Amino acid sequence: MRLSLSKKIIFYILLTISAVLIFAPAIIAFLMSFMSSQDILTGKIIPTSLTLDNYIQVFDRSPLLHYLINSFIVSFLIMFGQLILASLAAYAFVFLNFKGRDALFFVFIATMMVPFEASIIPNFQTIRDLGWIDSYQGLSIPFFAMAFGTFLLRQNFKQIPKELKEASEIAGIGDLKFYFTVVLPVAKTSLITLGVYGFLSAWNMYLWPLLATTNDEVRTVQIGLRQLQTQEQLNEWGIIMAGAIIVVLPTLVLLFLGQKKLQQGLAEGALK
Amino acid sequence: MSEVSLEQESVTSIDFIRVKKKQRILNFIKGIMFLMPSILLFSVFLFYPMIRTIYLSFFLTDNGGVPTVFVGFDNFSSIFASPIFQKSIVSTFLFVLYTVPGAIIISLFLAVIANEKLKGIGIYRTIFSSTMGISVAAASVFWMFLFHPTMGWLNQLIGTIGLEPIGWLTDPNWALFSVSLSTIWMNIGFTFLILLGGLQSIDSYLYESADIDGAGYFYKLRRITLPMLSPTLFFVITVTFINAFQTFGQVDMLTRGGPQNETNLIVYSIYQEAFMNYQFGTASAQAIILFLIILVLTFIQFKLGERKVHYQ
Numbered sequence: 262m263r264l265s266l267s268k269k270i271i272f273y274i275l276l277t278i279s280a281v282l283i284f285a286p287a288i289i290a291f292l293m294s295f296m297s298s299q300d301i302l303t304g305k306i307i308p309t310s311l312t313l314d315n316y317i318q319v320f321d322r323s324p325l326l327h328y329l330i331n332s333f334i335v336s337f338l339i340m341f342g343q344l345i346l347a348s349l350a351a352y353a354f355v356f357l358n359f360k361g362r363d364a365l366f367f368v369f370i371a372t373m374m375v376p377f378e379a380s381i382i383p384n385f386q387t388i389r390d391l392g393w394i395d396s397y398q399g400l401s402i403p404f405f406a407m408a409f410g411t412f413l414l415r416q417n418f419k420q421i422p423k424e425l426k427e428a429s430e431i432a433g434i435g436d437l438k439f440y441f442t443v444v445l446p447v448a449k450t451s452l453i454t455l456g457v458y459g460f461l462s463a464w465n466m467y468l469w470p471l472l473a474t475t476n477d478e479v480r481t482v483q484i485g486l487r488q489l490q491t492q493e494q495l496n497e498w499g500i501i502m503a504g505a506i507i508v509v510l511p512t513l514v515l516l517f518l519g520q521k522k523l524q525q526g527l528a529e530g531a532l533k
Numbered sequence: 534m535s536e537v538s539l540e541q542e543s544v545t546s547i548d549f550i551r552v553k554k555k556q557r558i559l560n561f562i563k564g565i566m567f568l569m570p571s572i573l574l575f576s577v578f579l580f581y582p583m584i585r586t587i588y589l590s591f592f593l594t595d596n597g598g599v600p601t602v603f604v605g606f607d608n609f610s611s612i613f614a615s616p617i618f619q620k621s622i623v624s625t626f627l628f629v630l631y632t633v634p635g636a637i638i639i640s641l642f643l644a645v646i647a648n649e650k651l652k653g654i655g656i657y658r659t660i661f662s663s664t665m666g667i668s669v670a671a672a673s674v675f676w677m678f679l680f681h682p683t684m685g686w687l688n689q690l691i692g693t694i695g696l697e698p699i700g701w702l703t704d705p706n707w708a709l710f711s712v713s714l715s716t717i718w719m720n721i722g723f724t725f726l727i728l729l730g731g732l733q734s735i736d737s738y739l740y741e742s743a744d745i746d747g748a749g750y751f752y753k754l755r756r757i758t759l760p761m762l763s764p765t766l767f768f769v770i771t772v773t774f775i776n777a778f779q780t781f782g783q784v785d786m787l788t789r790g791g792p793q794n795e796t797n798l799i800v801y802s803i804y805q806e807a808f809m810n811y812q813f814g815t816a817s818a819q820a821i822i823l824f825l826i827i828l829v830l831t832f833i834q835f836k837l838g839e840r841k842v843h844y845q
Contacts (some may be wrong), residue, residue: 262757268750269651271616272646272649272651273651275646275729276647276651276654276657279643279646279661280656280657280661281656283643283660283661283663283664283718283721284660284663286669286672286675286676286679286718287663287675288665289675289678289679289686290674290675290678293678293783299683302684313631330812332597345570346570346574347569347571349567349568349570349571350567350568350570350571352567353564353567353568353792357560357563357564357567358560359557359560359561359564359565360557360562360566360663361561361562362564365568365572368572368575369575372575372579372830373550373831374604374827374828374832375579375580375583375824376775376778376779376823376824377779377823378779378800378819378820378823379667379802379803379824379827380579380582380583380586380818381577381582381585381803381804381807382582382585382586382589382803382807382813382817382820383581383585383586383589383821384578384582384597385584385598385807385808386585386598387578387581387582389542389797394602402574402578403574403578405570405571406570406572406573406574406578406579407571407807408570411571422742436567453667454805459808462670465669465670465786466667467668467670467781468782468800469760469784469806471785472808473700482707483668483669483670483671483679483782484670486668486670486671486674487670487785487786488770490673490674492678496545498684500673501676502678503836504674504675505670505671505674506671508668508670508671509666509668509671509680510665512666512668513666513667515666516662516663516665516666517659517663518664520659520726523726523730524662524727525730530808
């Protein structure tokens with residue numbers, strides 16, 4: 262489609278206005294995180310001076326660094342757990358022929374109908390009875406199995422020609438070796454997409470870490486932010502905003518890097 | 534001679550059947566081995582909790598959640614008789630009614646204008662999808678400031694055009710709207726990204742032939758873009774619907790279910806009932822209601838999704 266100049270200008274105006282509106286809440290927070298509390302209290306929009314004070318204060322007053330490390334550990338655990346389990350399951354659904362495979366596939370579909378929020382009560386009790394409250398395994402293991410990821414990888418594995426599998430069988434290559442040396446390298450892009458998605462959602466998790474942690478030991482950064490918000494005095498918005506900016510930075514960077522892949526991957530997994 | 538060969542043949546065929554049977558068992562074991570980790574975790578953290586929730590919903594429990602007295606459907610009749618739960622259901626449906634069309638319409642508009650081939654369009658796309666990378670907790674902090682009664686930008690903005698300040702999160706008439714507004718903002722990133730993907734997969738040949746016929750911009754939008762986008766649109770609508778029913782974080786951060794239970798959405802209501810009031814029985818009954826709502830929605834998605842709502 263060629264656009265005339267006037268149409269182009271209209272589009273740029275619409276795009277720019279929308280971008281400003283969408284980005285405003287984040288930009289305001291970003292600016293505030295560098296403003297002195299005096300500037301914020303007097304309702305200044307453009308800061309009179311920029312300061313890193315809020316960032317120093319937020320690390321000083323709360324165990325934010327500790328929360329960040331916890332969040333990284335939990336998110337990586339969930340990401341790798343999901344990748345391993347989903348790729349193993351997808352491999353079985355694509356390359357292995359056995360009785361009951363279709364029934365099991367139906368079981369995987371059925372899991373998508375059970376919302377995690379509706380089963381938090383027994384899950385909380387399970388974790389408590391296992392003694393997993395305030396532990397990394399309690400925060401991560403319940404999320405390892407993932408139907409969506411399995412479907413996404415299954416779709417991708419299907420594109421690997423069946424002849425390759427047959428040839429490898431004749432050559433005496435076992436399933437595990439085939440899985441490691443052929444399937445995983447070929448599906449690298451999908452694995453990365455799924456990994457980014459898994460990391461993003463794990464990092465941003467809220468309800469489960471709220472229930473499964475009772476002290477600062479393994480608490481994640483999202484719950485740390487909640488604490489910061491409830492503890493801080495109302496006139497210390499700069500510090501709270503500095504905390505919020507630090508919390509969103511890793512996921513935003515990841516999103517900007519993987520946006521294109523994520524978009525294709527999610528659409529594929531969703532629609533096929 | 535012929536007898537011998539016959540015997541040999543039957544021996545090999547028995548062997549063959551035996552080998553085949555063995556192979557089948559081996560294949561089965563191998564398949565299960567690959568699926569075992571997922572099946573195990575699904576059983577422990579998904580299927581068992583679901584059955585357990587149904588079980589708990591028929592009991593009274595002690596403070597630790599151990600069932601004590603069987604009460605049949607009493608928990609269900611008591612939650613439906615409770616004005617707080619009734620209000621929670623009404624609020625949840627209102628919330629869905631605000632957020633789903635809100636997020637879809639805005640994202641669709643953004644996706645359509647960001648689908649043009651213009652210089653620098655990548656920056657706009659990144660900005661529009663950015664809210665997907667912002668967590669509920671951080672987004673709630675951002676909005677909490679915007680909603681602030683005196684310093685907040687929203688009240689400053691309406692102050693400059695001479696309107697009275699609004700108690701966005703404290704006024705019962707506004708709180709649910711405010712939470713919905715911030716939720717729409719949080720959802721835009723994801724819905725935009727999926728819709729843009731849908732738009733980009735539409736064959737450009739369709740537009741070219743429409744151009745030859747001299748079709749206008751809005752004609753093409755109505756006759757090509759929207760019908761071709763319908764499967765994606767349908768998917769996004771169901772996902773947003775389901776997400777809306779599962780909303781928790783922003784309620785917990787912004788209003789704690791208040792004022793006057795106006796924003797006490799169903800998941801927050803379950804959380805409060807179970808983990809603050811220790812009423813695990815009635816909380817489980819509420820969870821069952823949530824489960825049924827989601828079940829119906831997913832079922833609709835599967836049924837209609839099969840038909841692929843293409844063309845009209």
